[in-house]
Amino acid sequence: MTDLDTHDPLGSYRDRFVGTDSDLVYLDGNSLGRPLRATGERLRTFVEQEWGARLIRGWDESWFLLPEVVGDEIGRVCLGAAPGQTVVGDSTTVLLYKAMRAAVALRPGRTEIVVDRDNFPTDRYVADGVARECGLTLRWVDVDTSAGVTAELLAEAVGEQTALVVLSHVAYRSAWLADVPALTRIAHDAGALVLWDLSHSVGSVPTQLDAWEVDLAVGCTYKYLNGGPGAPAFVYVAERHLTGDVPLTQPVQGWMGALDPFLMGPSYAPAAGIRRMLSGTPPVVGMLALQDMLALLDEVGMDAVRAKSVGLTEHAITVAAELLPDTVLASPREAAWRGGHVTLNHPLMREATAALWRRDVIPDYRDPDGLRLGLSPLSTSYDEVERGLQAVREVLDALA
Numbered sequence: 018m019t020d021l022d023t024h025d026p027l028g029s030y031r032d033r034f035v036g037t038d039s040d041l042v043y044l045d046g047n048s049l050g051r052p053l054r055a056t057g058e059r060l061r062t063f064v065e066q067e068w069g070a071r072l073i074r075g076w077d078e079s080w081f082l083l084p085e086v087v088g089d090e091i092g093r094v095c096l097g098a099a100p101g102q103t104v105v106g107d108s109t110t111v112l113l114y115k116a117m118r119a120a121v122a123l124r125p126g127r128t129e130i131v132v133d134r135d136n137f138p139t140d141r142y143v144a145d146g147v148a149r150e151c152g153l154t155l156r157w158v159d160v161d162t163s164a165g166v167t168a169e170l171l172a173e174a175v176g177e178q179t180a181l182v183v184l185s186h187v188a189y190r191s192a193w194l195a196d197v198p199a200l201t202r203i204a205h206d207a208g209a210l211v212l213w214d215l216s217h218s219v220g221s222v223p224t225q226l227d228a229w230e231v232d233l234a235v236g237c238t239y240k241y242l243n244g245g246p247g248a249p250a251f252v253y254v255a256e257r258h259l260t261g262d263v264p265l266t267q268p269v270q271g272w273m274g275a276l277d278p279f280l281m282g283p284s285y286a287p288a289a290g291i292r293r294m295l296s297g298t299p300p301v302v303g304m305l306a307l308q309d310m311l312a313l314l315d316e317v318g319m320d321a322v323r324a325k326s327v328g329l330t331e332h333a334i335t336v337a338a339e340l341l342p343d344t345v346l347a348s349p350r351e352a353a354w355r356g357g358h359v360t361l362n363h364p365l366m367r368e369a370t371a372a373l374w375r376r377d378v379i380p381d382y383r384d385p386d387g388l389r390l391g392l393s394p395l396s397t398s399y400d401e402v403e404r405g406l407q408a409v410r411e412v413l414d415a416l417a
């Protein structure tokens with residue numbers, strides 16, 4: 018243990034996660050968060066007392082409303098979103114599709130979707146598909162892969178032709194933290210809507226979606242929300258797009274997003290409010306684990322979580338500067354511009370990552386040459402960061 022752990026006010030929360038008592042160094046919590054110990058109990062109770070005992074009655078008793086109940090909790094604890102605007106549904110990819118289609122339909126006559134070249138692959142691929150399907154053009158923003166989309170770059174890309182801008186809050190490669198309110202204002206000044214992908218920030222960097230006047234957002238729950246592999250994503254739609262004369266509609270018009278699913282009517286009419294973003298039967302089992310993490314984040318508070326996250330990434334950068342002078346920091350040096358991970362470049366990082374995994378040190382590799390250290394704030398210790406970087410030093414020396 019380093020002094021930093023002894024004096025860390027959030028240090029004791031690490032014990033609440035499964036596996037933190039082993040010597041394994043886990044630096045990939047931004048790809049798959051560790052499970053909470055509480056989750057084992059929740060899953061067992063669900064099988065025995067809810068699914069096993071309530072059976073089909075569970076839908077009426079609680080499951081039917083769970084997408085909205087859990088969505089509102091994500092909104093309250095993490096997003097700065099008032100109730101009624103967030104719902105848990107499909108994968109992030111599918112929600113990106115539904116949200117992009119819904120958004121471009123609100124801007125008829127406009128011809129472009131703006132997206133940056135370094136956005137996460139699925140965001141770029143879905144935007145490309147939506148553009149083709151709707152007869153629109155993609156306008157690419159070129160960015161430095163060690164940074165991200167700036168106000169200047171976005172201002173050059175948007176105009177009266179822009180229907181929608183699709184951006185990530187934290188860049189998956191560099192951890193560049195976008196200035197959401199400033200970029201949202203630039204898009205709005207051009208008359209466009211903005212869709213923010215919060216996959217790499219939700220649960221580590223707080224947002225104020227309502228105050229920042231964000232239109233739409235999506236995000237993952239298996240990263241910093243510790244929902245488990247394949248846990249369903251959430252979508253946020255600002256209240257103003259759900260009410261009024263032309264409320265938003267999305268293209269996958271299934272029965273669970275319909276006004277009255279059990280009427281089994283002849284045709285689809287969308288549900289009032291955020292429920293219209295749903296399509297099929299909600300993934301109830303997939304929503305169990307993330308409820309434990311939401312309760313923990315609520316207990317700790319997102320500002321304290323962010324402070325720990327900044328402490329961990331600062332420490333990683335400081336130690337790397339001493340131990341790994343042959344690597345290049347590919348993340349912003351300024352904490353205010355950095356999310357919850359740190360990327361270090363070196364020509365041997367691909368081979369180094371494979372060697373680290375064999376030693377039970379688990380970071381992630383991202384082209385080009387990037388070792389990505391994902392520092393999940395409540396389950397990662399400062400000591401773990403130091404042991405991880407020491408292992409990187411030894412592995413690079415062995416490969417040299």
Ligand SMILES: *Cc1c(COP(=O)(O)O)cnc(C)c1O
Binds near residue numbers: 108110137139216250
């Ligand atoms: C992790 C991640 C996704 C993942 O999408 P899935 O549909 O869950 O596979 C999407 N976008 C971003 C920015 C991500 O970081």
